[in-house]
Amino acid sequence: MKKLLFLLNMMLVTAFVYAQKEIHYEILRNEPQSHNNLFVSASPVFFDISNNTGVCFGLGASYNHKEKFIVDLDFHRSYTEKTNLLFGSFESYDRNKIGRYGEPMGPMKNLMVFNMSGQYLFNPHIREGRKKVPVVRGYHKTVYIKVPTKRLYAFPLRVGYYYYQLVINSASNFGSTHFSWFGTKINDPAATPEAIQGYTNYKAQILTLGIGIYIRDDIKITVIDSRPQYSGDKEVRESTYYYADILFPMNQKIENMNVIETYYPDIFSSAITIEDEYNMNDHTPKTKMGFRVGRKYLIANPSSWGAAALKVEVGCRPGPIEYKRNLFLVVGFDIIFSKRTY
Numbered sequence: 001m002k003k004l005l006f007l008l009n010m011m012l013v014t015a016f017v018y019a020q021k022e023i024h025y026e027i028l029r030n031e032p033q034s035h036n037n038l039f040v041s042a043s044p045v046f047f048d049i050s051n052n053t054g055v056c057f058g059l060g061a062s063y064n065h066k067e068k069f070i071v072d073l074d075f076h077r078s079y080t081e082k083t084n085l086l087f088g089s090f091e092s093y094d095r096n097k098i099g100r101y102g103e104p105m106g107p108m109k110n111l112m113v114f115n116m117s118g119q120y121l122f123n124p125h126i127r128e129g130r131k132k133v134p135v136v137r138g139y140h141k142t143v144y145i146k147v148p149t150k151r152l153y154a155f156p157l158r159v160g161y162y163y164y165q166l167v168i169n170s171a172s173n174f175g176s177t178h179f180s181w182f183g184t185k186i187n188d189p190a191a192t193p194e195a196i197q198g199y200t201n202y203k204a205q206i207l208t209l210g211i212g213i214y215i216r217d218d219i220k221i222t223v224i225d226s227r228p229q230y231s232g233d234k235e236v237r238e239s240t241y242y243y244a245d246i247l248f249p250m251n252q253k254i255e256n257m258n259v260i261e262t263y264y265p266d267i268f269s270s271a272i273t274i275e276d277e278y279n280m281n282d283h284t285p286k287t288k289m290g291f292r293v294g295r296k297y298l299i300a301n302p303s304s305w306g307a308a309a310l311k312v313e314v315g316c317r318p319g320p321i322e323y324k325r326n327l328f329l330v331v332g333f334d335i336i337f338s339k340r341t342y
Contacts, residue, residue: 054111102198102257117160210245307336
């Protein structure tokens, strides 16, 4: 049995080597530093997990000009502002125990993020190596050949504008309350700020500064072979971004709350409910900065299964001073429509 497995294994290896030797190709393009590319993306499912868990859709665009600079636009928005209801976080208050309880004066806003950045590619340089180019793709087998290639490396110097809004919530997803907002009545601003729990809308405008690593492959070959499934033009266009940004809030706004208080004048009376508008923004401490790190992998191979991108980002956004409430994780999958502009 062992001899049979060994012989089968040798036959497979031999077949692979034979294919490598028998496939002939000509390089048509191998200059990743010399081309401009425009990418437009749509994301049907995008997860933004934070104080307000969002299941989002997204749109984006990216343009790179040779080895000089990159401009990125990115937008995502939750399908509904009530995603957190699925996790119980807006149902976890016992109003008879927590005292004053606040809700947004208006409707809850969808989680929304808009990001615009420019990246100057510092120290672009070419490293030579070998790249696997798919010759035949299939569900059960993909045949590759390794060809000599040039790979562009650069270090982006990043600057950008970042806007986001979401519903911030002082209760955890597990039903316990960790902290309070602080506010004063609109008609009594000189009063001592009062601790209030609940949820309301928050928005921020942020300046981002950072650095990164950028890697790009852009190679096209034509395969000359008697087998039709092997012959023809084959192309690999891939980009990988690693980045780290510091987030400096230029403006933060916690919207006013409609604060509800229920009490009983005496044991014989019915409950009385009082509602007042409270200014939450001026008295709730907020962080002065945040950070994010991430990786984005983009592949645009017209000769294969199409174009797509995968993005993963973690960090801590600016917001109310409770740091752990500002932690976030973003995972997104993009469908890419690409255009080489030369």
